[in-house]
Amino acid sequence: MPHFRYRALTRAGEVVIGEVEAPSREEVLRRIEYLGHLPIETEAATKGLLGSSGGFGKAPPSRDITIFLRQLALLVGSGLTLEAALQTLADDNGSKTVSKFSGGLRSSIAAGDGFAEALERHPTIIEPIYVAMVRAGEASGKLDAVLQAIVADRTRKELLGDRINSAIRYPLFLVGSAVLILFFFLLYVVPQFEPVFRDLGGKLNAGAAFVLTASTWLTANLNLFLGSILIVILALWLVFSRRENRGRFVSVLSRLPGVSGPMRDRRTARLIGTLGLLVENGVALPTALKMLRDVVTEPRYVAEVDRVHDQVRNGRRFAEALSESDLLPPLAARMLRVGDETGDLPAITRHAAQFYEHRLGIGLDRLMGAIGPATIILVSVVIGALIVSIMSALLSITELAL
Secondary structure, X not given: OOEEEEEEEOOOOOEEEEEEEOOOHHHHHHHHHHOOOEEEEEEEEOOOOOOOOOOOOOOOOHHHHHHHHHHHXXXXXXXXXXXXXXXXXXXXXXXXXXXXXXXXXXHHHHOOOOHHHHHOOOOOOOOHHHHHHHHHHHHHOOHHHHHHHHHHHHHHHHHHHHHHHXXXXXXXXXXXXXXXXXXXXHHHHHHHHHHHHHHHHHHOOHHXXXXXXXXXXXXXXXXXXXXXXXXXXXXXXXXXXXXHHHHHHHHHHOOOOOOHHHHHHHHHHHHHHHHHHHHXXXXXXXXXXXXXXXXXXXHHHHHHHHHHHHHHHOOOOHHHHHHOOOOOOHHHHHHHHHHHHHOOHHHHHHHHHHHHHHHHHHHHHHHHHHHHHHHHHHHHHHHHHHHHHHHHHHHHHHHHHO
16 A cells, blocks of 8 residues: 655644655545644655654554553553653563654653654554543543553453454355365375276266366366466455455445344444544544544445535434444444433434444354355365365276276
């Protein structure tokens, strides 16, 4: 994905410089506006000049950043100044990349930057949503509470990601094992019987003839086949590296039977959870709605987020704008409407997000209960058909010999 370098003017009149990875210059401008800055200049940057991590080389792993933020929240909450806490973590951290990250933040703060301004120089490490929360926390004097909220949100997302990964890992393992077994048969087992099969000529059944043809072609064109697979993988990587293409794929995937429910619950939980997290920590509702654009990938829902944001920014009540939108399921929209009308939107969004995360967990369990056996059956049929084809050909040879 392209890298862009930018200069922007903060509300305090200071010029900030940063680098961000984004699909287009328009996306860079949108993210700068997210942060409440006035864009001055954006230009394409050579990847690696500042690095995707904002100037200190390889970005730290996401889980290491979560641990870093948890430790920072504890130190700040115990009474240390932010600069002292960052220096402590820079001096006493097992990860070199995290130490450099912490040291870089401390240097920025020592030079006069606010914590949020220091963080926004590293957009690929700390998402703009969290930067906005930190800015609100600095303004309200509740930075330690905001950091704890960020840590809780990142931890919840990581656990959910682990659950989704574990849900798809077993089927992928089965399919991968089946492909390896199939290649082993075609490249090493079938060629051992090829002379005998050739002698049978037209007496081979259709299955055995197909297996023999596939084995012969694969053996003769193995390099071509592997090269084609590599090109396909590279092409898919290039296609899915673009956010809009990932969004289209998610849109198609969300229409599949059995998958649409968990996909909808995941999207709803992320939208509501992010909105509640921002509003609860002092981010204005119009700004929070604008930031939801980074949460969704499907073009349809991006347009819905923009529509609701524009209406709220123009003075319409959030509940009214949401009621005319397809952004959320009816139940979720009713829950948020109650929160907006009662003035308790943060608490309602928190409970609603927990509700949909629970539904997502149930949906994943049901989906895995169906995918696991279906994958086993499919793999068994493919391998079984291969073995039956070979065995039937061998039986034909035995009958001819008798």
